[in-house]
Amino acid sequence: MSTLTAQPFDDVAHPGRAPSRKRLVDFVLTLTTIAVLMAWWLGPSIGKWAFDYPRAWQIPVARHISQWMKWLVNEATFGLFSFTDLTRFIADLIDIPYTFALSLLSTGFLSGQGSAAVQIVPPISFLGVIVLVGLMGYYAGGRRLAALVVVCFGFLAAFGQWSSAMITLASILVAVPIGVVFGLLLGLAGYRWAWVDRAITPLLDLMQTIPIFAYLVPILFFFGFGPTAAIVGTVIYAMPPMVRITLLGLRAVPSEIRDLGHMVGCTPRQMTWKIMVPSAADALMVGVNQVIMLSLNMVIIASMIGAGGLGFDVLAALRRLDIGAGFEAGFAIVALAVALDRLSQAFARKAGTPAVTATGERNLVQRHPYLSAALAVIVLSLVASMLSPALATVPDALTLSTGTFWNEVVKWININFFDALEALRTTLLLHLLIPIKRFLAELPWLGVVALLAIAGYRLAGLRLALLTATLSFLIAATGQWEKAMVTVYLCGIAVIIASLIGIPIGILAAERERLWRWLQVVIDTLQTLPSFVYLMPAVMLFRVGDFTALIAIVAYAVAPAIRYTALGIQRVDPKVVEAGRAMGCTPFQILTKIKLKLALPELMLGLNQTIMFALSMLVITALVGTRDLGQEVYIALTKADIGRGIVAGLAVAFIAIIADRLISAGATRLRERME
Template identity: 40%
Template sequence: MDLCEREKVVAVASISFGATSLAPLYRPKWLPSSRLWVALGLVLLFAAYVGRDLLPDGLYVWPKQWLLPLLKMSNDVLNQLLRRTEIFGEPLRMWTRAGGEAIGLPMRGLQNLLTTGWTFPGSTPAETLTLPPLSWVSVVLAATYLGWVAGGRRLAVLAFATFAYFLIFDLWAAATLTLASVAFAIVVGVVFGLVLGVMLFRWGRLEAVLNPVFDVMQTIPPFSYLVPVLILFGFGPVAALVATLIFALPPMARAVVYGLRRLPDHTSELSSMTGASRCQGTSKILLPSARDDLLLGVNQLVMMALAMVIMASMIGAGGLGAEVLRAIQSLKIGRGLEAGIAITLLAVLLYGYGHSIAVRRPSHLYRPQPVRHLAILAAILIIPTVAGIAIAPLAQYPAELTISTADFWSRVISWLNSNWGDVFEATRLIITLGVIRPLLTILRDLGWVSIAACILCFGFAAATLSCCPVLRHTHPHRCHRLLG
């Protein structure tokens, strides 16, 4: 078969966070072009809108007899699973809470190290042993030093400025609590995401099973699974950790699959030629080669983990999310804005750490000195913390050195409401009455059949267009002719 006879056979890389595949697309002669599909979809919408009074109502309103009793079924299933299921005579929630506590031990240790310290109760108050958390000086200097080692001067300045912001605006306890929770969630998410991504890349059948699960995890509103998580894992940081992982894990796993599928064939051939085992080839050749796509997954993981901070505070996570939640409930806009900026700075800093470590190249001019770095880091953490036992300002940042812009922002909001309130209200009414409600009315008049058919036509148009990036650099004129 020569090139002219094969011009209708197009290799299409259909890669998305919903599904990842690499398969040939055969476009028969009878298949319309993308323009015709789009035109057909628009014609269907126009015909449905014009014929609203002529066509049957069943084409516009979903028949009640077709409604499925999913609400009752889901309630029965969840009630059976959460409240009546037993394993070895114990309720399911007892096992899940025990497992959650085991998973949350490292997170609680990190929270104690940064925020609360340790308390070992004795028989009398005098025998109670209390170990303080790390000094704020230690944490700031350690974060700055790690930033300098990982990413140089810019990251060190960013780390110092971020933690200084926490101190100056009296957000230290909340910020360190959020840092401990989110950092642990990110580490767990990266590890599980890498493992799941490699498994999906190796076994296509597992991908077919888990892809719908990932779709549900990403699209279901987080409030929908907060109640089951509360029942299974109780109220507290562990439940917040589980809810965060449910929301943030799928993008990391899919980014791993996406990066590994994009690698050229000679990368896998190189792994085989070197005699590496499958595990060695994956860890030392394939994953490093897909580094840029893995960083995209890490970025999404960090952003989604911090996006869950506020909602996780509703089930006992605390931290900066609780500060924002309290500010919203009490209409303290300024305090909420300060906490929101802190969350943003923390997200940028955590991604900066991960990105800097991932893109570092081995240097042949300087020999790595891990022992020296660990010794300096240990000195930074221990000396100010021990000195803080005798010098109170080293143990706790002086309250008189903190500031707050909450009153300023409250006055700004009041001034805007007083002087521009009518403009804001008019804008709201224009958007609501002039855009949203007419659009809702039009969609209702179009009906579910025409909208479903239009979406199907647009899907065929997108599938037809997807061949263009593959042929763009090889045969752009044939790609243009093929698409009509």
């Protein structure tokens, strides 16, 4: 028998895998043995430091951050004005367009302030707003889109959410342009200067992974309590995707177009604004869409610092456990998100289509019929509201409510299935959650740091090893290790459960077009439904605690697992599948040996996004009693402890970055092996 045939098939297909895996196992076993022997030899009083990071060695980052923030607020100056004057000036600048938008949509134009304010001009009639968005939909996407956005805004009016929705829309109309403009400018700077790109990349990583709760306190210190502070927080949260997509879009512009610009003698400014930006318009509009969706994702958290609107309604319903009111406000956010999402996508497609201009002399109305019609609708709506103030708001007699229905559904479930739900909760707590929690809590921090470094080195080399080791060490050195392990335990179990649910559903829907269309609607709803809404039914059915948090995290994080699984399988080359059938493979073999293997990079990216969603939701679940980094951030917010909140938020960000880099490196290696 030859040497080749004597080897296992896996070793033949991938030569060198078994030896490298053996070396890794040997290295880990040797390291673990040495660590245990050293701890035994040195004695528990000395060797204990490898398991519990000594308090005397902790880095007092929180204290230094708090002192620095106080210095910024109280003492920092630029000569003619202080840092506080600068932030208040920025807040006043933001307040001008916000007040105008709010007056136009909700409050009307007022004279005076507070309780003494008198309405001079009423807001646009709700019918006028519905006609206006319908006109925008018809211009961007035709009758179907116009009908969809009219139905969405009609839903807001019909279910009594109009006033709160207009407050939220006013914030979005201000936050989105600011996020888009600054994101575009940062992306352009990163594209032009490599040092800017290198500087903003880690900053963007932190902005996207630090929980928003962590920087609400600094925002309150700098900008005060109110809608303008909420808009600043929304911009910080929603801007990073615009920067990244701008960079990707500009880099994707064909070299021929850039060469043409140089040949005709374009200046750098003309090259940017006349050649590069128009050529990347499709990608830039996708960035605008992402800014809109993330801004809507932020509305509830922003309500904690004075935003008001639908977010405040959801938060208030959660505090009094009114699931019906919370669901109605949550679905109102979904309706608003769907309308704005479809409109932005339609405008993105229209931006990529060359405009057809008619020749001949025409007046302004003929050249811009839709803009003229929109202005006419606004003027007529204002006039109608002045003549009949009842038209400015939705009459209460015409509104509906499903709040009682949802409350009764939860009540019925509690009455009829309490014993079964309690048995499920107790069983999973005793046999799954608590054992894993204790196991992770007893792991030595030094061993975990070493294992993460080894994993980084094996996947992508020394740079990733240093990154994972440094970030994990900083979690321990700042005193966050114990809470970080609780975060990893909850997030890890939630991701496993979400994957076990989402991957089979994605596989099932990938080749069933009708099911996939319906499933996309469900996924879009799950991803636009505010995260706080998931907590209410979980709390009412299972009370507070880790299990309740787990249920909410799984419900929120299952969407990307489904989406990426289905997309990965749909992208498998049909020719490869046909070749498998021709070789006599069964449907199960085609699925497991061909489709899932070829879709493995997408599955890894889906796992990455599932982890990111779980971590973002984990901070929200601090409201139901978890003892992790999320609660640490929330406690810091309630106590206005800037340093404590930022350090805990950075620990969450470090966990997210470590998971992201390791999974991305793993996906890259898988892709390289398959090419």
